[in-house]
Amino acid sequence: MWWKDFSRSLDYLETRADIDLDRMAYFGSSWGAWMSPLFLGQDKRCNLAVLRLCGFPTWQMNPAYDPFHFASRVRIPLLLINGKYDYLFPHEASQVPFFETWGASLDDKRHVLFETAHNVSGYRNEMIREVLDWLDHYFGPAR
DSSP: OHHHHHHHHHHHHHTOTTOOGGGOEEEEETHHHHTHHHHHTTOTTOOEEEEESOOOOSSOOOGGGOTHHHHTTOOSOEEEEEETTOSSSOIIIIIHHHHHHSSSOGGGEEEEEESSSSOOGGGHHHHHHHHHHHHHHHHOSOO
């Protein structure tokens, strides 16, 4: 049902004349980030992803909605922002495999690590700069 909600939201945005569908980005944080391969692997209308506090789940998942089975199908550019000491998504066991499995080329992926755990709010300005630079790189400056 979550994927349907996501897809229907994009359906609505397609009806709006003030939305540039060629510049559609997905932003997810924590739960919304690690679930993104399910959404983006099935609906190709987003042009890039910015994921914060993300990785593959280290807990047992039902294969029908395990993001591992969808991540390689997502070929849009990825900016992955994580804490180096994240306890939910450990760097080596979770973040790195997520980053490597994502279907975009290495030139279209960036993994940013901050010296923190599952919370990057202490790096707010640095994170905002990374996101804006990523969006500007792919979509050009805001108009």
